[in-house]
Amino acid sequence: MLKIMSRYIGYSKFDTANGPGVRVSIFFSGCSFRCKGCWSATAQNPRIGEPFTEESINMVIEDCSHEGVSGLSILGGEPFENIDAVKRLVEAFRKHFGDSKSIWLWSGFYLNEILQDPKKVSLLSLVDVLVDGRFEIEKRDLSLRFRGSSNQSVLDTRMSIKAREPVWWSGIRPEE
Numbered sequence: 001m002l003k004i005m006s007r008y009i010g011y012s013k014f015d016t017a018n019g020p021g022v023r024v025s026i027f028f029s030g031c032s033f034r035c036k037g038c039w040s041a042t043a044q045n046p047r048i049g050e051p052f053t054e055e056s057i058n059m060v061i062e063d064c065s066h067e068g069v070s071g072l073s074i075l076g077g078e079p080f081e082n083i084d085a086v087k088r089l090v091e092a093f094r095k096h097f098g099d100s101k102s103i104w105l106w107s108g109f110y111l112n113e114i115l116q117d118p119k120k121v122s123l124l125s126l127v128d129v130l131v132d133g134r135f136e137i138e139k140r141d142l143s144l145r146f147r148g149s150s151n152q153s154v155l156d157t158r159m160s161i162k163a164r165e166p167v168w169w170s171g172i173r174p175e176e
Contacts, residue, residue, distance in 0.1 A: 021070030
């Protein structure tokens with residue numbers, strides 16, 4: 001039985017906004033960054049939403065099993081503030097799908113902050129793409145793909161971990 005005290009505030013079975021293709025997206029509750037202008041300010045409260053349980057993991061895996069679904073998107077709130085639950089989900093996803101479907105993760109932490117914490121790196125190493133950085137309303141740009149402000153990056157996680165610096169995901173250019 002999963003005994004992780006995390007919650008999720010949103011779930012989208014067939015999402016086309018958060019990553020390439022059709023995806024399953026889950027929005028975890030809780031974020032201490034509290035970025036001004038956050039589009040998901042409600043998700044900042046860690047006590048709202050549904051409890052994240054073993055049944056939640058099973059639901060995600062089942063929904064990701066649909067032939068047209070290309071992967072899983074994990075957002076928040078802040079996924080790294082739910083690290084045990086998110087890692088459990090990602091491990092179950094990898095066990096079921098291997099690398100046949102992708103995992104994207106959005107975080108207010110920058111890559112250099114994540115790389116300083118072995119527990120965060122352990123989770124990140126199982127993810128394909130990281131959209132990193134706190135939302136900055138002064139740098140808001142609605143023309144950017146998969147991110148809300150120009151200070152945020154869309155990174156290839158495995159290459160970034162290996163290089164110990166940001167390596168942009170090949171499916172996007174920094175100005176997109």
